Amino acid sequence: MELELRGITKRFPGVVANDNVNLTIRSGEVLALVGENGAGKSTLMNILYGLYHADEGDIYIDGTPVKFETSGDAIAAGIGMVHQHFMLVPVFTVAENVVLGIEPTRGLSLDRAKAAAEVERISDEYSLGLEPDALIENLPVGIQQRVEISKVLLRDAEIVVFDEPTAVLTPQEIDDFFRIVEALKASGRGIVFITHKLTEALRVADRISVLRRGQTVGEADPSEIDEVGLAELMVGRPVQLVVDKSPAEPGASTLQVNDLHVVDASGRTLVDHTTFDVRAGEIVGIAGVQGNGQTELVEAITGLREILSGTVSVDGIDLTDASPRDVHLAAVAHVPEDRQRSGLVSEFSVAENLVLTRYHSDEFSSGVTMNWSRVRENARELVEQYDVRTPSIDTSAGTLSGGNQQKVIVARELSRDLRLVIASQPTRGVDVGSIEYIHAQVVAARDEGAAVMVVSTELDEVMALADRVIVLYRGRVVADLDRDATNHNEVGLYMAGALDQNEQASA
């Protein structure tokens, strides 16, 4: 089967998401579609899957034009999609999710035995290791992804689209995932692999198509191009892929977390008796697969979550159960992991967002009134200094691009003397240019003598920035490693729970 997208254009109010895009996908090959966030990759695939309708252009299967009004039409034509955010009902079983929409029945009842048998057949054929009766919400993301894959396979997809499939996986799960992709390819299926991770595109693809600002800007043969060349094609200018930093000169211990224990409302352990420190002048990277207690650890340190037992202190100041403002006043900066939920007030202007942490200080207010001219002056300085690309300081923050929103937060948090910087997912959903800039700011904070804690689920980011790497697994610190004495593979094994320093020490 050969699937062709010809001259696809899709406009949203204010943006052209896809601009005359051409793409061909053939059976038995892996096509990598790379591009930055917002380049139009997902829009293009949603058009292919019948979720959006193109304003211009057509889709052809083996030379015949086809129209996909709904995703049902695309499924019928042999196209399957594994979405970035899994389309799984958490309270359903594996089998229920897989057969949803094409349920086998016996009389009027669901035929659960047949559904389970079909899941097992596919699972065995591709070694997916699925248990039909397991509840989705109890499964690791890696397995959930295989459930998504089996949904596609049960519907006899000829072309399988993977949208950022490795974002939530551990390095070992990524290896497993690529083996599944190879198996699918060997069975004669065509694969579209959407990603912004260039190493992965180079590793698995037979062909690479590059999308920039909605346009196809090039097609590359993985054997003839390297990461730097691909990055340049993707961004449109030469980029620095390595973080430029000198060796750390760690000083005294600044952040001290001692036997910290955090549970949720129903008593489940989130952070499990964790002890570590971060010294002045060093960057500690907290690695771990999403959902292993990183969020709650940061919330506990920054005063956003109740601590059950244990202590937190910064330069000897006890911050256990301190309010977020106490934490702020102790010269701690916090770049939260979700900028839209807790980093910014989207409806507020850039200027207002830049004083969210300091509006009450004498600098910006006198008595009960705000000193707006000082607020605006502050905004103009920071926008200039931190290279925030905004139409004006009165623009509401929510309308800026992800990278510029993040720069607003970084400007607000880092533009003062600091003891400690906590940056959670500082570059999630941010373009390559802004990543470079934000990383440089984090390193600059370290060089000025602050202790820095970077939490990221992207192992590449942790390895690029950190002087020391701490791995969290199920809420526990399972490794505390010198960055220069470790490697991706070793950290990956700790992230997966295959290794544990605590056990090695006692053994």
Added chain:
Amino acid sequence: MSEGIGLKNTGHGPGTDAYLGMVDSVTRTPDEIKRSRNLGIAYLIGAVITVAVFVQGTGGTATFNLDNDASFGIGAIPLAWICAVSLAVLGGVQISRGTANFQSALLGVAAVLFIFTLMAWAAAGQSFSLTGTLHDALKASTPLVFGALGGILCERSGIINIAIEGFLLAGAFTSAVVGSVTNLWIGMIAAMIVSSLLALLLAWLAIRFLVDQVIVGFAINFFVLGLTSFVDARVLTSNPEYNGVPTLAEWKIPLLSDIPIIGPVLFEQTIYVYLGLALVALVTWALFSTKWGLQTRAVGEHPKAAGTLGVNVLRRRYVNLAVAGAITGFGGSWWTADVGRFNENITNGRGFIALAVVLVGRHHPVGALCAALLFGFSDALALKFSFLSTSIPSEFLELAPFLVTLIVVASVGRGHRVPAALGQPYEQQ
């Protein structure tokens, strides 16, 4: 294929949030301790009430009639003392160290003991028909069951249904008027059609225009209350020929109604009770064992997942709401069959209790049946008490079901997971 990926998905796979499933068994969490202590305080309050009210009662033997000839008597004051001491001890234990795995069972026993003490206090020196009360409890819970089933169908499909009261009232009104002109059976069908149309109005506003579902629900409630009250006052009062239907007789099921105790409670009822129980079984089966049910629940939990697999999310919601409206409207005709006419605001808030029934029953038909029986029981008990010579004012007795609702919802409220997509509009591309 390599064997490396043959991982079994037992939930203990690498790097996941599966560890969240492990409950800390050694230390009780602050939340658990708090809840345990609150329950203990509730026991102690119960003990105080028992001593302050029930022990001070008129005294004498309360006679509980089981059947036509069987009965047993209990001394009201001794029972009150037993109840007070038990509750005090239970409260003490609950506060000091918790009751671990027996918590729910003990709560159940304590509740039954307390209710018996209450009944003995009210009926001291008189006789009290236990089977009669249970019969009335089942009867009173019937409209709640229909209302709650309608609510469950709506909410399982992801649409919040605050309008159960409005659907019930519309059903009661329509069946009375249409039933007067024709007969009760045609009145029932008309009630189903009218409430079904109201449900479609709710669906249309919520789905097509993305109006806030809670607000639409309230608007429908007030619209129906206003319109039916107006027509009642202006038309029905002066034209009684449009508001009078022969009431529906009970249908004794042969043989089954002869079983002692159970027979008179369960099998000497109107068809509403039999249909309600059958519908609970039918909806349970349909929701959890059919294709339609799987898709309905998927639409309520994760409409996008269903949509990307070719399920028509919006059509499913429209159809389910229409069915839900029909079921609720039929429930509304219960009042006409029971009373034989329509009165202003005849449903008197039972639709809101049905809403609580949905929540307390955890969006499950069987759970809803149990919750409805609880509320029906408090209704029936309040009615019985008004015939006994107690010192409770009748206005307070009318309040009792709502008070029970408040207490039950407040104590059950937490920990129940509603359908994940409830109230969220779904935009089909």
